[in-house]
Amino acid sequence: MNAVAVSYEAIAAKARGAFYTPQGITSFLTEWAIRDANEFVLEPACGDGVFIGAARTRFAALGRASVSGHLFGVELEPNEAAKAAAVAPGAEIIKADFFSIDRSALPVMDAVVGNPPYIRYHGYSGEQRTRGLLRAREQGIELSGLASSWAHFVAHSTSFMGPRGRLALVLPAELLHTDYAAPVRAWLLKRFPSVLIVTFDRMAFADAQVDALLLLASHDDQVGLRVMRVADVQALGQLDLAPRSDRTDSTSTRWSGSMDHAPAKLYLDLIAQAAARRLGVIASVDIGVVTGANRFFILERDEAVRRRLPRSQLLPIIESASSVDGLSAHQSRARALLHLDELPRAKSLLRYLAEGEAAGVPLGYKCRTRSPWYRVPLPKIKPHAFLPYMNHLAPRLLVNRRGLWSTNLLHGVRIRNGAPDVRAISGAMLSATTMLSAEIEGRAYGGGVLKLETKEAERLVVPAFAGETERRLVQAFYELNRLVRNGELETASARVDALLGLDHELYRRAYEVFRQRRLTRKHRGAHPAA
Numbered sequence: 001m002n003a004v005a006v007s008y009e010a011i012a013a014k015a016r017g018a019f020y021t022p023q024g025i026t027s028f029l030t031e032w033a034i035r036d037a038n039e040f041v042l043e044p045a046c047g048d049g050v051f052i053g054a055a056r057t058r059f060a061a062l063g064r065a066s067v068s069g070h071l072f073g074v075e076l077e078p079n080e081a082a083k084a085a086a087v088a089p090g091a092e093i094i095k096a097d098f099f100s101i102d103r104s105a106l107p108v109m110d111a112v113v114g115n116p117p118y119i120r121y122h123g124y125s126g127e128q129r130t131r132g133l134l135r136a137r138e139q140g141i142e143l144s145g146l147a148s149s150w151a152h153f154v155a156h157s158t159s160f161m162g163p164r165g166r167l168a169l170v171l172p173a174e175l176l177h178t179d180y181a182a183p184v185r186a187w188l189l190k191r192f193p194s195v196l197i198v199t200f201d202r203m204a205f206a207d208a209q210v211d212a213l214l215l216l217a218s219h220d221d222q223v224g225l226r227v228m229r230v231a232d233v234q235a236l237g238q239l240d241l242a243p244r245s246d247r248t249d250s251t252s253t254r255w256s257g258s259m260d261h262a263p264a265k266l267y268l269d270l271i272a273q274a275a276a277r278r279l280g281v282i283a284s285v286d287i288g289v290v291t292g293a294n295r296f297f298i299l300e301r302d303e304a305v306r307r308r309l310p311r312s313q314l315l316p317i318i319e320s321a322s323s324v325d326g327l328s329a330h331q332s333r334a335r336a337l338l339h340l341d342e343l344p345r346a347k348s349l350l351r352y353l354a355e356g357e358a359a360g361v362p363l364g365y366k367c368r369t370r371s372p373w374y375r376v377p378l379p380k381i382k383p384h385a386f387l388p389y390m391n392h393l394a395p396r397l398l399v400n401r402r403g404l405w406s407t408n409l410l411h412g413v414r415i416r417n418g419a420p421d422v423r424a425i426s427g428a429m430l431s432a433t434t435m436l437s438a439e440i441e442g443r444a445y446g447g448g449v450l451k452l453e454t455k456e457a458e459r460l461v462v463p464a465f466a467g468e469t470e471r472r473l474v475q476a477f478y479e480l481n482r483l484v485r486n487g488e489l490e491t492a493s494a495r496v497d498a499l500l501g502l503d504h505e506l507y508r509r510a511y512e513v514f515r516q517r518r519l520t521r522k523h524r525g526a527h528p529a530a
Helices: 008-015 023-033 050-061 078-087 126-138 149-158 182-191 233-238 261-273 301-306 347-358 422-428 432-441 454-458 467-475 477-485 489-499 504-526
Strands: 041-043 071-074 092-094 109-114 161-172 194-200 212-218 224-230 283-286 314-318 335-338 385-388 398-400 410-415
Touching: 023 050, 023 109, 023 161, 023 212, 023 233, 041 050, 050 071, 050 078, 050 109, 078 092, 109 149, 126 149, 149 161, 149 182, 182 212, 224 233, 283 454, 301 335, 385 422, 398 422, 410 454, 422 467, 422 477, 422 489, 432 489, 432 504, 467 477, 467 489, 477 489, 489 504
Parallel strands: 041 071, 041 109, 071 092, 109 161, 194 224
Antiparallel strands: 161 212, 194 212, 283 410, 314 335, 385 398, 385 410
């Protein structure tokens, strides 16, 4: 069956064979991984046999008539195992939990191919998870409790491989950017001198809920990490997979910023020339207010007045980035957050809470795990600025000059002592450097949206400045605010780079790379089934 990136809710569909790996991917991976008719090949989660069938076809093309003794598959579900056996007569299909099989039970493999199941940590539990963690530990990989099932499969799969074996897998894009995948990334680079990642501009799986990528790990060269992008599955045949001699810098603990050679070099040049620094050096980024029930706790101000809710129990709050047109958050766009820091006594409050109880608000996860259910916790310190969690264009640092709060759709940003004026930082973050770093450090999701978790936000690159440059940025803040409000982002970016005294041509190219990556992200969102 070999479904990739299926949510926990879709596991039942996976068991029914409702998701399939496209034939273009199975052929591409098996042709790359299997080089000789006498090799031994393993598929660790063969499902209904799409990879097993592709491997059989590859062996036939290499002149091997029978795959008996050379092609092996493992599948826990008996019905699926029977399908796989029918697809490739002669292949040995083992009906078992993959993690129960010791490497000594099979020949040393020349290639491991396939599409491991993707089950999030909350659905991947019990003995199978325990065995998976142990198998990963045997390979020297310490996975956290948040790791999804694919990470354990990657670890145990390589235990069956010879020292020059080839690993060809379909994996979720979480490999690139999640913290729980960091041990897997580090281990892959230690185990294989060549790690090639292939990503798609258009989603490869019509029914997938997160992006897929292809992992090709080998000893073909000493290049280290490479990330290549293709438009879609049909474009895989155009990839140049010849061994390379130009080594890529793969020292980063995250791979989401990895790009083809030219953009990667441009990004490094930007950082070097701008004397740039991470946002986390000059600010801390934390999540906004988590109410657990925004529709109940956040009201329009006229609604709060109509209900006669005490003004002392209402705080101004910005609910999303759409409430801010430019670079400055205003009271006029704020709504009212119901914040009860003491036992409510006003009859209007008691009536409103009773309505909430009748509607089941206290049964929501956040509400039922706090006492009392209606006491919404606030961050300890009011933020100096906000940074949207989800971005359709580029991230904007929204200056908070009116003492507002924000929901968790907007991160709260606190400027560190001794750091520049928040208005200057907001302006500097319109630089092509920061825009491009957001595309690299962030995560592209369905609908073309770019998401920045708090730690990813702190990794954003901001050009360094001080003295007279800071003063000029502060003076230009209202001009930049107007440009952004009017949708003139490119003009605002060019203005900032000029104020910073940055090389025009270099930053023009940076903005173009940012623009292309943003268009690609939006294109993916517009073609979710492509």
